[in-house]
Amino acid sequence: RRAARHGPRGLVPGLHAAGHPDLQGGGLLTESDADLLRRSAEGDAGAFERFVTRHEASVYRYLRALADDAADAEDALQEAFVAAWRAASSFRGTDARAWLLAIARNRLRRMHRRRAGAPSDSDLVPLERLGAEAGWGAPEDPGAELERREARERVERALGRLSAPDREVLLLRDVEGLTGEEAADVLGISLAALKSRLHRARLRLAAELRREPA
Numbered sequence: 001r002r003a004a005r006h007g008p009r010g011l012v013p014g015l016h017a018a019g020h021p022d023l024q025g026g027g028l029l030t031e032s033d034a035d036l037l038r039r040s041a042e043g044d045a046g047a048f049e050r051f052v053t054r055h056e057a058s059v060y061r062y063l064r065a066l067a068d069d070a071a072d073a074e075d076a077l078q079e080a081f082v083a084a085w086r087a088a089s090s091f092r093g094t095d096a097r098a099w100l101l102a103i104a105r106n107r108l109r110r111m112h113r114r115r116a117g118a119p120s121d122s123d124l125v126p127l128e129r130l131g132a133e134a135g136w137g138a139p140e141d142p143g144a145e146l147e148r149r150e151a152r153e154r155v156e157r158a159l160g161r162l163s164a165p166d167r168e169v170l171l172l173r174d175v176e177g178l179t180g181e182e183a184a185d186v187l188g189i190s191l192a193a194l195k196s197r198l199h200r201a202r203l204r205l206a207a208e209l210r211r212e213p214a
Helices: 013-017 033-041 045-066 070-090 096-114 128-133 145-160 164-175 180-187 191-211
Strands: none
Touching: 033 045, 033 070, 033 096, 045 070, 045 096, 045 164, 070 096, 096 180, 145 191, 164 180, 164 191, 180 191
16 A cells, blocks of 8 residues: 655554554543644644544545545545644634545545546445444344344445445435534535435435345
């Protein structure tokens, strides 16, 4: 995988592990994102490393759903955090994760424009939450591992038949749990447009799920 070409040496040492689904940022919530970014803007690389560790799994999961392959997602992840380091002093919002996801989305889109291509619709992330909401293999049901796996596969097949914009809005709202306002900011659209897109995406997903065998 290509390493980021810019930024302080050793700035994001943990990113090599971002592709692992069990990567977590637990134990790092004693400092607010705003404090970490303020200190990062003052040149505190340690503060920024803690910010990276807190958010890299979420950002990678989002990018992996949109990218052509894992290498593209990791490259965009590196570029996004380098861009965030440079822009730390400009953060004025209250939700750093939405700010960061918007940066990541723009970096991935720039990568695809450089290659004169477009994101593939084929790469998916596991969406157990959507599967549970569809009524298959609820996580709290003891001994339902097989049902959960089958539910995940059904949801992934259904999502694979959706457009990339539909998948993206479902990921932001139903998986990452962003508010409508935050998701709209990430996508660069109005809240009204976000609600309309989400409603249509959920309807299309429901239609695709009905096509799946019971």
